[in-house]
Amino acid sequence: MPFLHLVTIVVDDYDPAIDFFVDVLGFELAEDSPSLTNDGRAKRWVVVRPPGAETGILLARADGADQKAAVGSQVAGRVGFFLRVEDFDGTYARLAAAGVAFVTEPRTEEYGRVVVFLDIAGNRWDLVGPA
Structure with a gap:
């Protein structure tokens, strides 16, 4: 049965966003792994979710002017x-x-x-x- 697995929130930077979602909202840090952008630059794959939830939030650091404008x-x-x-x-x-x-x-x-x-x-x- 399908379910909504992740939604993305574009953020300015990973660590302050993790602090907000984990320390302030009480979410769990489900994953924080090194990853690469489509063109090979370093990034992180960061997922937070409320305790016990299946659906998580992918915290994506803004990359480029269009994404920065969307924050x-x-x-x-x-x-x-x-x-x-x-x-x-x-x-x-x-x-x-x-x-x-x-x-x-x-x-x-x-x-x-x-x-x-x-x-x-x-x-x-x-x-x-x-x-």
């Missing part, structure tokens, strides 16, 4: 990523204490509690928890 705007300023948690208030407080930038105030919607935050690259995420 933080991969979904044209929309919320493009959704992190579902069981403890909304605790997670919100932990992220706020870690200095995560929130774009909105927490609110309650039909589908649960939600607040919009920015990742290390500037992409918008919904933090979503039970109503």
Whole structure:
């Protein structure tokens, strides 16, 4: 049965992105391996994922002007990523204490509690928890 294995987030640099996703969001570092670009230059294959998740995020360092321009705007300023948690208030407080930038105030919607935050690259995420 097919499933979504990876999505890519283009970042300025690997290590600050790993720190954000692992130390701040609590993801696991699933892989950090040396690799090569299509034209033979060194890069890293870096995958993070929430604990227990099958789908991961490939953290890809921007390579060239077009990719650098995409950092933080991969979904044209929309919320493009959704992190579902069981403890909304605790997670919100932990992220706020870690200095995560929130774009909105927490609110309650039909589908649960939600607040919009920015990742290390500037992409918008919904933090979503039970109503």
